Amino acid sequence: MSGYSAYSTTVDAAPLGYGEHAGARGHGAGGPASARIVIGYGFWIFLLSDFVMFSCFFAAYAVLAGQTAGGPTARQVFDPGSVAIETACLLLSSFVCGLATLAVAGASQLWTHVALLVSGLFGFVFVLLEAREFAGLVEMGAGPQRSAFLTAFFTLVGCHGLHVSLGLLWLGTMMAQFYAKGFRRNIRHRFLCFSLFWHALDIIWVAIFSLVYLVGTVL
Amino acid sequence: MSRQTESAEEFAFADDSAPGDEASTADIARGLRGYLVGLFLAVLLTALSFWAAGTHLIYGPAIPIAIAALAFAQMGVHLVFFLHITTAPDNTNNAMALAFGVLICVIIVFGSAWIMFHLNHNLMPMNQLLQVQR
Secondary structure: OHHHHHHHOOOOOOOOOOOOOOOOOOOOOOOOOOHHHHHHHHHHHHHHHHHHHHHHHHHHHHHHOOOOOOOOOHHHHOOHHHHHHHHHHHHHHHHHHHHHHHHHHOOOHHHHHHHHHHHHHHHHHHHHHHHHHHHHHHHOOOOOOOOHHHHHHHHHHHHHHHHHHHHHHHHHHHHHHHHHHOOOHHHHHHHHHHHHHHHHHHHHHHHHHHHHHHHHHHO | OOOOOOOHHHHOOOOOOOOOOOOOHHHHHHHHHHHHHHHHHHHHHHHHHHHHHHOOOOOHHHHHHHHHHHHHHHHHHHHHHHOOOOOOHHHHHHHHHHHHHHHHHHHHHHHHHHHHHHHHHHOOOHHHHHHHHO
């Protein structure tokens, strides 16, 4: 790694790839990008494809939000208080996952596990609240089969909830692997992907709580 | 403790970065500051969104637009402070992929809404359609 500093001197009128940033790998001069860069990039592409999939559900919801078939409307079924708590849980979970990233960088077993445990608990509370909300809707006869609006709503929000639930399993796996195998390079790469996944889910939730719940209660 | 750290070199990431960047041991304080700034901005924007949904201070029809604008701002905050998407030279691929992903998402959402609402507008209502078929 220390050898790359030799490339960082600025060369006047340098050809492409040999300028100020030629030391940055992936520009040709420094050789191929490190595994960490490639893994982060590849997982980022996957996350973007996930965003595209969610945008399809958002589009379906936007088209069908008014088609209530005489059933309950968005304003009648959404509870802003519950949504605020869910939002706080997921945001704090994402933040504490960021702190876990720092603990992993500092190679601290204790803080890594504390941070991941707290992050997972916030995520778990989020899933519980959402499950309670869904159960309440089904109980009052506003299940996914009631109207096109509710079908689109359950598909969009349920798909996000499914992602969070699977993410919780992944989080537990990461804790076990850090405990059993330590901060090995490949485990840290896996954790990089997990942290990206967890933060990306919070971004999707921002779109859901704003465009589905808040706009739904306003219109 | 020996299994936790293979070598100090393992943690020297100073020369490259990626989304979800890990901080090296020396950068932990700086990293913590970044996450705290991100959390502060995210909480502020979230609170503003919930406030905007319930207020009468904003012109009613403009409230959904205001909420959407706040949501986009908060997504940007998450991308920068939590996912560490930057425009640094070694991060160009991530930013380019993001730009393409955003383009596709915008086309899907706004394109679908545009087409479907116009279809809805141009189609004959169902009860009239049934009378024509008889």
